[in-house]
Amino acid sequence: SQTIHQWPATLVQPVGSPLSLECTVEGTSNPNLYWYRQAAGRGLQLLFYSVGIGQISSEVPQNLSASRPQDRQFILSSKKLLLSDSGFYLCALLAATDTQYFGPGTRLTVL
Amino acid sequence: SQELEQSPQSLIVQEGKNLTINCTSSKTLYGLYWYKQKYGEGLIFLMMLQKGGEEKSHEKITAKLDEKKQQSSLHITASQPSHAGIYLCGADIPSSGSARQLTFGSGTQLTVLP
Numbered sequence: 001s002q003t004i005h006q007w008p009a010t011l012v013q014p015v016g017s018p019l020s021l022e023c024t025v026e027g028t029s030n031p032n033l034y035w036y037r038q039a040a041g042r043g044l045q046l047l048f049y050s051v052g053i054g055q056i057s058s059e060v061p062q063n064l065s066a067s068r069p070q071d072r073q074f075i076l077s078s079k080k081l082l083l084s085d086s087g088f089y090l091c092a093l094l095a096a097t098d099t100q101y102f103g104p105g106t107r108l109t110v111l
Numbered sequence: 112s113q114e115l116e117q118s119p120q121s122l123i124v125q126e127g128k129n130l131t132i133n134c135t136s137s138k139t140l141y142g143l144y145w146y147k148q149k150y151g152e153g154l155i156f157l158m159m160l161q162k163g164g165e166e167k168s169h170e171k172i173t174a175k176l177d178e179k180k181q182q183s184s185l186h187i188t189a190s191q192p193s194h195a196g197i198y199l200c201g202a203d204i205p206s207s208g209s210a211r212q213l214t215f216g217s218g219t220q221l222t223v224l225p
Contacts, residue, residue, distance in 0.1 A: 004153075006153075038120075043215040043216055043217040043218060044199070044201075044213075044215040046212060046213070046214075052161055088151070090153055090154065092154075097159075097222040098142070099144065099156055100144070100201070100213055101156055102146070102155075102156075103153050103154055104153040105153045106154060107151060109202070
């Protein structure tokens with residue numbers, strides 16, 4: 001079965017600092033991968049998805065970017081964090097059953 | 112764009128009571144997913160419904176998709192403190208890209224009092 005790892009689990013960063021969140025998956029090959037953000041009291045917002053290495057689609061214009069350097073690695077980055085970037089970031093993969101499974105998440109607080 | 116409305120936004124029940132959470136779509140649902148989330152944790156997949164009138168159960172949780180495929184309900188029988196958490200419905204949305212995408216409701220916060 002598939003396993004999704006996210007690192008780090010929590011992060012506190014000052015405004016203007018860079019960001020790198022990592023998502024790695026096991027137990028599957030060439031999965032569709034997704035980055036979501038969940039702000040306090042709100043639902044999930046799809047940020048990026050990737051259907052393969054080097055293939056990134058952005059759903060929301062923002063100061064975040066994503067990369068997929070390896071088949072099972074999906075990275076969310078920013079050059080300069082904003083206060084509004086605070087939230088809970090979730091990585092997900094699409095299983096063969098057409099169901100999305102989610103990682104444990106990263107709690108980001110921008111001060 | 113497709114929107115999902117969940118109701119209620121929050122729910123507090125006594126242990127042992129039954130409860131229902133609803134998810135209503137502005138458009139026909141082609142795939143409806145229910146997830147549970149503990150605070151600060153990832154989403155746990157519960158069930159997926161695709162056909163009008165479909166009903167699935169797992170332990171004490173039953174989910175239904177209505178015949179018109181625009182509303183789904185999640186019913187918990189004899190609730191327990193372990194059922195507490197945030198319940199989210201998600202739906203397949205048409206995508207111009209090559210990946211399946213989901214849109215989510217804002218969630219229902221369930222508290223079960225012992």
